[in-house]
Amino acid sequence: MAVTMTEAAAQHIRRSLDGRGKGEGIRVGVRTTGCSGMAYVLEFVDEPVSEDQVFESHGTKVYVDAKSLVYIDGTELDFVREGLNEGFKFNNPNVRGECGCGESFNV
Amino acid sequence: MSECHFGLFGLKPAFELDLTELSARYREMAKAVHPDRFADADAREQRLAIERSANMNEAYRVLKNPAQRALYLLRLQGCDLALEATVQDPSFLMQQMHLREALEEITDWPAVNAFKAELKQLQQAQEQEFSAIWQDAARMSEAERLVRRLQFLDKLAREVRQLEERLDD
Amino acid sequence: MALLQIAEPGQAPKPHQRRLAVGIDLGTTNSLVASVRSGLAETLPDADGAVILPSAVHYQASATVVGAAAKAATSQDPLNTIVSVKRLMGRGLQDIHQLGEQLPYRFVAGDSQMPFIETCQGNKSPVEVSADILKALRARAEQTLGGELVGAVITVPAYFDDAQRQATKDAAKLAGLNVLRLLNEPTAAAVAYGLDKQAEGVVAIYDLGGGTFDVSILRLSRGVFEVLATGGDSALGGDDLDLAIAHWVLGEAQASTDLTPAQQRSLLEQACAAKEALTDASSVQLSYGSWQGVLTRERFVELIDPLLERTLKACRRALRDADVELEEVDAVVMVGGSTRVPRVRDVVGRLFAREPLTDIDPDQVVAIGASIQADVLAGNRSGDELLLLDVIPLSLGLETMGGLMEKVIARNTTIPSARAQEFTTYKDGQTAMLIHVLQGERELISACRSLARFELRGIPPMPAGAAKIRVTFQVDADGLLDVTARELNSGVEASIQVKPSYGLSDDEIARMLTESMEYAGVDKDARALAEEQVDADRLLEAVQAALAADGLALLSEAERRDIDQAIAQLLQVRAQSADAAAVSAAAKALSVATDEFAARRMDASVRAALAGRNVQEIEE
Secondary structure (H helix, E strand, O other), rough: OEEEEEEEHHHHHHHHHEEEEEEEOEEEEEEEEEOOOOEEEEEEEEOOOOOOEEEEOOOOEEOOHHHHHHHHHOOOEEEEEEEEEEEEEEEEEOOOOEEEEEEEEEO | OOOHHHOOOOOOOOOOHHHHHHHHHHHHHHHHOOHHOOOOOOHHHHHHHHHHHHHHHHHHHHHHHHHHHHHEEEOOOOOOOOOOOOOOOOOHHHHHHHHHHHHHOOOOOHHHHHHHHHHHHHHHHHHHHHHHHHHHOHHHHHHHHHHHHHHHHHHHHHHHHHHHHHHOO | OOEOOOOOOOOOOOOOOOOOEEEEEEOOOOOEEEEOOOOEEEOOOOOOOOOOEOOOHHHOOEEEOOOOOHHHHOOOOOOEEEOHHHHHOOOHHHHHHHHHHOOOOOOOOOOOOOEEEEEEOOOEEEHHHHHHHHHHHHHHHHHHHHHOOEEEEEEEEEOOOOHHHHHHHHHHHHHOOEEEEEEEHHHHHHHHHHHHHHOOOEEEEEEEEEOOOEEEEEEOOEEEEEEEEEEOOOOOOOOHHHHHHHHHHHHHHHOOOOHHHHHHHHHHHHHHHHHHOOOOOOOEEEEEEOOOEEEEHHHHHHHHHHHHHHHHHHHHHHHHHOOOOHHHHOOOEEOOHHHHHHHHHHHHHHOOOOOOOOOOOOOHHHHHHHHHHHHHHOOOOOOOOOOOEEEEOOOOEEEEOOOEEEEEEOOEEEEOOOEEEEEHHHHHHHHOEEEEEOOOOOEEEOOOOOEEEEEEEOOOOOOOOOEEEEEEEEEEOOEEEEEEEEEOOOOEEEEEEEEOOOOOOOHHHHHHHHHHHOOOOHHHHHHHHHHHHHHHHHHHHHHHHHHHHHHHHHHHHHHHHHHHHHHHHHHHHHHHHHOHHHHHHHHHHHHOHHHHHHHHHHHHHHHHHHHHHHHHHHOO
16 A cells, blocks of 8 residues: 655645745645545645554655545646646546546546 | 833833833833734725734833823823912922023033933932822822822923923934 | 635534635735645745735726736736736825826716726726735635635735725725735734744834835734834835836936826836846846946945934834833834845844844745735634734825814724714704714824715714713724714714715715626625525524534523524524525524623633633732
C-alpha cells in the first residue's frame, strides 16, 4: 500500500512548507460529499495523529488516515498547470467515475 | 454594557497604571472584537463588532493618556468638570502665561527640547500629586484643580508639536 | 478533476465551497492581483506571464482595452486613453484644474462635484474607469483560480480621505467585487514583510507610488500590526519626478509650455524612461522637437531633491505623531516602483540612519500583503496569527458657526472609532438639521476637504433649544464615515440623507450598474429576491452556529423559544415566498430577536480573551 508524488508536486509542497514556516508534511485523504460520492482532502499537517500511516516521497512526508487509505491506495499526487490555472492533481487508479462539476468522484 | 473603561480591561480604577500591561491586554482583546474577525459574518454582527471595537479603542485612548485618565477618574466619582482653568488657580494662571510666552519665543531646536523637558517635569509633578490625593473625598476640589492643570499642560504639549512642524519647514 | 490547493489543517473546503479571495493593488501606474494558494502568497500573472497590469484604459468605439495594449496607445490617442485615473478618484473639478498640465483629458461636471471625462464611448467617471481596471483583474483572478471570488481586499493609500476611499469602494461595486476590506498600502506592505521575517518591533514604511506618497509607522507584536501614525501626500508621487524632468526639458529647449495632449504624453513618457535609465546610467540623452540634450544624474538629483524633502518632512511628522524617536525604528521598508531611484534610497537611509529594506519586490509587496489579509478575512485560516489595527489619516470634523472646522475625531485615531456630539434646535418646531462634515487639519473650512452634507430629518417638533440631538460619527475598519443621529428625549432616530461632495450619488451608481453588461437583461425583481434569499441563508447559518456554540450557556428557555420561533418563521417565508420584501422582513425579525444574544456572545468572547491574558500572567 502506498501513496506517492511526482517531483513537481514535491517541489511545490516544499516551497509551500518553507513559505508557511512550519509543518510536518501534508495530509492526503478522502471524505464523503453530498454531490456524488467522495472528495479529496489535501491539507498541511502540524500535528500528526497516531492512527496515520506515513509515506515518504521525494523527501516529503505524506500522512494518510486509516479510513481514507483504502480509497487512495496507489495514488500519485502531481502538480500541473492547465491554462492559467495551476494546482495539485490526484492520479488515483481506484476512481470509477467523476461528478460533472469535476469536484467529486466515486470508486 | 455600560462598563467603565477600566473594567473593560479587567482593571480597577486607579491612576497608577502599568502601560505595558494595558497595551498587551488591549491587543489581546482587540483580536476578539475587531471587525476583521467578522468580515464573513452577517451585517448585524459586523455592526456590533464596529461598535465594540470603537468603544475599546476609545477606552484605551483615554487610559493611555495621564491627563485623560485623571479626568476620567474624577468623572467616575461623579465630578462634572468644566475644563478651563479659572481664577480659582491664580498661581497656575501665572505659570500658564509664562509658559505661553516662552513658547512664542522659541525659534530653534535646542530651545524646543529644553521646553519639552521642562514641560515633562511639570506634568510629572502634577501627576504625582494627583495620584496621592484623588481618592480622598475631602480633597476633591484640589484634585479638580490638578486635573485642569494637566489638561492645560496636555494642550500645551500639542502646541509644541505644531511648533516643531513649523520649525521643520 | 478540478485542481486542488493545500489547505490549513482542518480547513479543507468541501466541493463548491472553496473560498477564493484575492488582494488587489489598484495603483496609479500599475495594478496587480495576488492570492494565497497552498500557503503561499503570490501575484497572479496574465496569459503572457506578466504580473503587472498597467493602470491604463483605452476607450475605442467598439471595445474597451485595459493594460499594456492601452498604455501603448497613450501618445497616439491621448484623449481616449486614461492613465493615472487614481489621481482623480474622490476629487472635484477644481482639484483637476491643478493637475491640468499632467492630465490632458476633457472634463465635464457630473451631479456632485465629481468630474466626468469625455471619451468616444461617452462620459466616464473616474469610478467607472477604475472599475474597468478592476474588472480585468477580477477576470484574471477567476480564470487563474478556477472559480468565482468571494471577495477582495483592495488597497488604498493610507492618506486617502473618505471621498477617495468611497470612490474606490464604488468602483469595486461596479466591477462586481465584494470588498472584504479597504486596506492601507503601507499596512499591506508591513504585513508582507512582517510575516516574511517574523518581525517584532517598530517599522517605518516609505511608500512612493506613481501618484501618492505614504509613510506609516507601525509596531509589530505577536502578529498584531498596530499603526501608530500615518502621513503623506495624496498628490505627490513618482509621476511628479517625471514632471520635474519634463519641465527641465522644456526649459532647456526654450519651448512653449503650451503643449497638445499628444506632446504632453510623449514628453512625460520620455521623462519616465529617463528617470528609470538613470538608476543604472550616470547620464541619459533626451530630445524635444529640434532640441537634444543630456541629463546627468547630478542634475536629476537637483531637480527631485525638493520633492523628496517633502516626503522626509512627512516622515518626521509621522514619527512625532507616533511618539517614536528615530533611534527606536528597527527597520525601514521601501515600497513602490519609484523607490528604485538611488537618490530616494539614499535620502531615506540617511534620515533613518539605516539601510532601507528592499528584498520583497517593491512593485508586488502591497498586493502580496493584501492577499494575505484577504485569506484571513475569507475564513481560510484561523486569523489568530494576524490582526491589523489601523488609523484614520486625517481629522474629521464639522462646520461650526463662523465657518470654522471643529474636530470630532483626531487624525491617527485607531479605527474603528466613534464619537458623539450633541446639538439642539434653534427654531421652534424645527424638524430637520444640516450637518456639514469635513476632513483636514486646518481651522478654516475653505482649507479643509468637504466630505458630505448630512441632512437629519424626523426630529420631533419641540420648542427651540429643547431637543437634544446626539449625532454619532463612526469610522469603520475601512476608514469610512457613517453618521447616525438620535433625539435623546424621545428616542427617535433621525433619518439621514447623505449628499457626498465629491462622490457618486446612490442614483448614479444604480444607473451605472444597470447599464453595465453584468446586469443587462437580468430581471430586477428576480435579482432582488435572490439577494434577500442569500442574506437570509447566511443569517440562518450564523444563528444556528451561534446557538449550537452558546445557546445553552447564554439564553434562558423563554429567550430560546422566541428565537426558535423567529427561525421557523424565516424558514417558512424563505421556502414559500417569492416576495423579496417578505423575506427581508422575516430576516429582520430574526435579526432583532437575536440582537441581545449576539451582544452577550461578544461580551463573553472579550472576557475570555482577558481571562486568557490573566491565566498567562499567573503561569509566568
